[in-house]
Amino acid sequence: MSKLDLDPQVVRKARLLAERAAEPIIEMARTHTTVSVERAQLRLAGLSGADSDGLPWVNHLVDAVRDQVGLEHGVALPVWDALLREPHADLSALAQAAALGTVTFRLPSGSDADAATSLARRAAREGMGRIDRRRTERDAMLAEVGDPPKPWIYLIVATGDIYEDIPQAQAAAREGADVVAVIRSTGQSLLDFVPEGATREGYAGTYATQENFRLMRSALDDVSKELGRYVRLTNYASGLCMPEIATLAGLERLDMMLNDCMYGIIFRDINPRRTFIDQRFSRQIHARAGIVINTGEDNYLTTADAVDAAHTVVVSQLLNERFGKEAGLADSQLGLGHAFEINPAVPDSFRLELAHAQLVRELFPDAPLKYMPPTKHMTGNVFAGYLLDAFFNLAGVMTGQSIILIGMMTEGIHTPWLSDRDLALENVRYVRDACGALAEDFVPRPDGLVVQRAKQVLSESVDLLDRICDDTLLNAIADGTFGVTRRPADGGKGLDGVIERADTYVGPALDILETEDPHAGRTEPTPAGSVKR
Amino acid sequence: MTEQQTTTDVPELKDIPSIIRPYGDTTGDAMVQTSFTLPVPAGKRAELAALALARQMGLDPASVVHAKPMGPDFTFFIIYGKVNHLIDYAGIEVPEGREYPLLSAKEIELAIRTVLNRRLVVVGACIGTDAHTVGIDAILNVKGFAGEKGLEYHREIQVVNMGAQVTVEELVARAKAVNADAVLVSQVVTQKNAHIHNTKQMAAAFHDAYPTAVGPGIGRPLLIAGGPRFDTVTEDELGVDRIFGKGTTPGEVASYLVHALLPNWTPEERS
Numbered sequence: 001m002s003k004l005d006l007d008p009q010v011v012r013k014a015r016l017l018a019e020r021a022a023e024p025i026i027e028m029a030r031t032h033t034t035v036s037v038e039r040a041q042l043r044l045a046g047l048s049g050a051d052s053d054g055l056p057w058v059n060h061l062v063d064a065v066r067d068q069v070g071l072e073h074g075v076a077l078p079v080w081d082a083l084l085r086e087p088h089a090d091l092s093a094l095a096q097a098a099a100l101g102t103v104t105f106r107l108p109s110g111s112d113a114d115a116a117t118s119l120a121r122r123a124a125r126e127g128m129g130r131i132d133r134r135r136t137e138r139d140a141m142l143a144e145v146g147d148p149p150k151p152w153i154y155l156i157v158a159t160g161d162i163y164e165d166i167p168q169a170q171a172a173a174r175e176g177a178d179v180v181a182v183i184r185s186t187g188q189s190l191l192d193f194v195p196e197g198a199t200r201e202g203y204a205g206t207y208a209t210q211e212n213f214r215l216m217r218s219a220l221d222d223v224s225k226e227l228g229r230y231v232r233l234t235n236y237a238s239g240l241c242m243p244e245i246a247t248l249a250g251l252e253r254l255d256m257m258l259n260d261c262m263y264g265i266i267f268r269d270i271n272p273r274r275t276f277i278d279q280r281f282s283r284q285i286h287a288r289a290g291i292v293i294n295t296g297e298d299n300y301l302t303t304a305d306a307v308d309a310a311h312t313v314v315v316s317q318l319l320n321e322r323f324g325k326e327a328g329l330a331d332s333q334l335g336l337g338h339a340f341e342i343n344p345a346v347p348d349s350f351r352l353e354l355a356h357a358q359l360v361r362e363l364f365p366d367a368p369l370k371y372m373p374p375t376k377h378m379t380g381n382v383f384a385g386y387l388l389d390a391f392f393n394l395a396g397v398m399t400g401q402s403i404i405l406i407g408m409m410t411e412g413i414h415t416p417w418l419s420d421r422d423l424a425l426e427n428v429r430y431v432r433d434a435c436g437a438l439a440e441d442f443v444p445r446p447d448g449l450v451v452q453r454a455k456q457v458l459s460e461s462v463d464l465l466d467r468i469c470d471d472t473l474l475n476a477i478a479d480g481t482f483g484v485t486r487r488p489a490d491g492g493k494g495l496d497g498v499i500e501r502a503d504t505y506v507g508p509a510l511d512i513l514e515t516e517d518p519h520a521g522r523t524e525p526t527p528a529g530s531v532k533r
Numbered sequence: 534m535t536e537q538q539t540t541t542d543v544p545e546l547k548d549i550p551s552i553i554r555p556y557g558d559t560t561g562d563a564m565v566q567t568s569f570t571l572p573v574p575a576g577k578r579a580e581l582a583a584l585a586l587a588r589q590m591g592l593d594p595a596s597v598v599h600a601k602p603m604g605p606d607f608t609f610f611i612i613y614g615k616v617n618h619l620i621d622y623a624g625i626e627v628p629e630g631r632e633y634p635l636l637s638a639k640e641i642e643l644a645i646r647t648v649l650n651r652r653l654v655v656v657g658a659c660i661g662t663d664a665h666t667v668g669i670d671a672i673l674n675v676k677g678f679a680g681e682k683g684l685e686y687h688r689e690i691q692v693v694n695m696g697a698q699v700t701v702e703e704l705v706a707r708a709k710a711v712n713a714d715a716v717l718v719s720q721v722v723t724q725k726n727a728h729i730h731n732t733k734q735m736a737a738a739f740h741d742a743y744p745t746a747v748g749p750g751i752g753r754p755l756l757i758a759g760g761p762r763f764d765t766v767t768e769d770e771l772g773v774d775r776i777f778g779k780g781t782t783p784g785e786v787a788s789y790l791v792h793a794l795l796p797n798w799t800p801e802e803r804s
Binding site for chain 1: 568569570601603604607662665666667696698724725727779
């Protein structure tokens, strides 16, 4: 039911414009690959591990192929051709030999190429099978231990040491968290490799590694069974290794991944082309793995003004939706982000927050929206901060948000103490229980401020999308449209890892992702139109 | 974010008693409130432990007004109590206020034009593993902060914002390449004192790279560190010329640049 009486024509126009703006980017992603997309396909084929300095074998192998024959044909042909021609036991042995410089790669043709392709396809099929089995396993766990009702309570753990994170995550789950996110070490987004093994040293977070994923998921499985509700695990598929981290998440049954279409560009100065190409592959994997993505629109409001820039959030959400659906994500996998960041000194700030939150709810009725608490206006006055967090919780409940990240009254002072987290949960529990189904009763006056403001933001969003279509999305990003930061298409980190695909490009995992319905064979119906082929 | 309190509104000292105690609702009642967590299960014994801690903290009498179990192994307490400490307010030194005047955008541009006769070059970065550009962007980006435009806004200031996770070597190289007048580093992440280590490392590298420097702006760039948690260290300890804390606005930074780099200019010259 629409409470805002949004004009369906305007909403349709907004989606059409987003589709138009996204199209050239999608075309670029279809015709290019990156070093990380190639490494991800090797990881899917089962290659893991690293040398004694911690540089992964996938990096060694991709670098060796690139040096000798280039990456425009993909790594699959040269790699499996070498496996056929030379006496290496497996991918790992081949990668180690390649690191020593003792493998000669070539681009096979004719029946040699057919043989290599066929082997590479088998490896990709096996990897995809592993991801499929993990998804089935999640479905079984959800049926067995139970799925908590929404809104899901989302808590963050960030010690830097996976063995400290585990008891904290389990404690958080016992305290009421439905979703546990392990924040990554801030250095990781700009690493062009994925660290290996269990890690105990990180800055403001813990490294995302396959082993850390496995350890944490296993610990949360234990606590899920103990509590009788499935506790979801979240990590970050962003930065230069987005496709690989998405693949590892699929292989280790992570449940949600931060995965925004523009976050890395704007906040981490990663090259826009690299980001969009990596992103499409990562989203195809997420779609297949049944992972819910979390987008990062809340971040725009930490640099831009939450009232002035409200429409940039909506525009980014529409773009994230378009990119996500094109990559095969269902509506139920689109955890679009937004935030409660309006300056509390602004008159009617709460009404404006309600307008923005309700607008997003109505634009994306089937998406598990992720609502982020105030950060910018948390002043160090913990008492006022507690109140502001309560209003955030209230806005979340009134507008039917799906995933609520729990605000800490000590935001901006220190990483949350045990008591901060406990008080924060007490806050959200009170609001949730006191309000009950208040969302049903919240019907803004037809011509009131909330409805008018929502319509205004939607109309500004359409105007901005119009301009983006005229100017192209890459230029809009270069002009500082999002988050006020200017990021030119040829600037930023990681551009040297982008390669245009040749006509002869072979990417066996990509072929599977491109041609198969990621949700095939599942009992839950896939919403119409979510998979475009 | 909070504005730094200025000292100009403080009444004359003679209005204030020289010996003071905390104020609850009566002069001299010395009442304070505190909260903490003890790693013990909730119960009578835990409350006695909380009171014992309160007494050692100087709260006597103290009362536990709230005790709540947090899981099986921890208890959270809120305590109210009377402290037995006296503060000799007369003996508290009045802190120095801002050592430079806050200038308007026009005055900043006029100062640079008049004295420097070229653009003032500022290089900014988040160094080390810190990827939080929110601070440096608030100071440098046109968008600015707290209603003030960032340094980019001034035509007379050339801003090179290197963004996040810049190495010290990259920063020094860029500062030399563009002949920077000032270098701003932002450090938000404070885990394991990364902000302190990174900033010291940066300062040391600049002092090494400009061995013949006479002082800030004379033979080397002015070094400025910014971040929310530098309140425990001094400029000398870090090796920088100025630290800016939470709530600093771009105008304060721009005014400081003029003050430190163009010391002979005063706003009076505006005629």
